[in-house]
Amino acid sequence: MNSNTMFKISYGLYVLFTNCGKKMNGCIINTVNQVTSQPNRITIAVSNANYSCETIKKTGFFNVSILSEKAKFDIFKRFGFATGKDIDKLKDFLCDTANNGLPILKSDVSNGWLSCKVIEAKDLGTHTLFLADVLDAEIISEDEAMTYAYYHANVKPKPKADETSKDVKKKGFRCVICGFVYEGETLPPDYICPLCKHGVDAFVPL
Numbered sequence: 001m002n003s004n005t006m007f008k009i010s011y012g013l014y015v016l017f018t019n020c021g022k023k024m025n026g027c028i029i030n031t032v033n034q035v036t037s038q039p040n041r042i043t044i045a046v047s048n049a050n051y052s053c054e055t056i057k058k059t060g061f062f063n064v065s066i067l068s069e070k071a072k073f074d075i076f077k078r079f080g081f082a083t084g085k086d087i088d089k090l091k092d093f094l095c096d097t098a099n100n101g102l103p104i105l106k107s108d109v110s111n112g113w114l115s116c117k118v119i120e121a122k123d124l125g126t127h128t129l130f131l132a133d134v135l136d137a138e139i140i141s142e143d144e145a146m147t148y149a150y151y152h153a154n155v156k157p158k159p160k161a162d163e164t165s166k167d168v169k170k171k172g173f174r175c176v177i178c179g180f181v182y183e184g185e186t187l188p189p190d191y192i193c194p195l196c197k198h199g200v201d202a203f204v205p206l
């Protein structure tokens with residue numbers, strides 16, 4: 001089996017917004033799928049290690065902002081490489097609010113949003129799969145939605161030549177999602193990237 005085939009699956013990119021009463025939080029996800037249109041339902045898969053998983057389980061509500069190709073790496077850094085367990089990711093960040101009171105991104109980085117209510121949650125081990133009704137949705141710009149492929153080609157900073165040559169001398173594995181380097185001869189089979197929380201499938205040898 002060629003497990004790299006999984007990288008041929010196309011995804012969009014989103015910021016998932018939640019609020020458990022203490023503070024609003026946002027988290028980058030790529031796992032939004034519309035599963036039925038009548039009723040209008042989506043699924044999202046959220047790592048059990050993420051603060052967002054906890055907050056959705058507590059409240060049962062979330063918003064999804066669809067990232068457009070105008071979004072820059074700073075959005076990914078803010079919402080994808082830090083956890084709401086440690087910091088307030090919405091501090092000094094300008095966003096709008098949907099009718100359900102949860103945040104949504106502005107039209108300079110997003111082309112639309114969905115407000116959702118969870119109807120079922122299934123623990124998949126590393127992640128929880130949430131099935132949710134879409135209660136409200138709006139288009140806010142006509143910009144193209146950002147795909148994972150676009151993010152890799154145009155948004156994610158490329159490793160600098162000197163860093164790459166340093167890494168070549170190291171023994172280890174690089175996370176293709178965020179660039180984190182694990183140093184060691186072998187990658188533990190249950191290893192999870194400490195920055196972006198992707199599993200071993202996202203790592204390539206240096």
Ligand SMILES: Cc1cc2nc3c(=O)[nH]c(=O)nc-3n(C[C@H](O)[C@H](O)[C@H](O)COP(=O)(O)O)c2cc1C
Nearest residue numbers: 027028029030031046047050051052080082083084
């Ligand atoms: C491109 C990209 C895609 C990601 N996709 C997902 C995803 O689908 N599900 C998930 O749980 N985390 C995903 N992450 C990781 C989370 O965004 C990251 O762990 C975040 O820091 C969690 O924040 P939180 O603890 O405040 O919820 C992704 C990160 C990046 C950079």
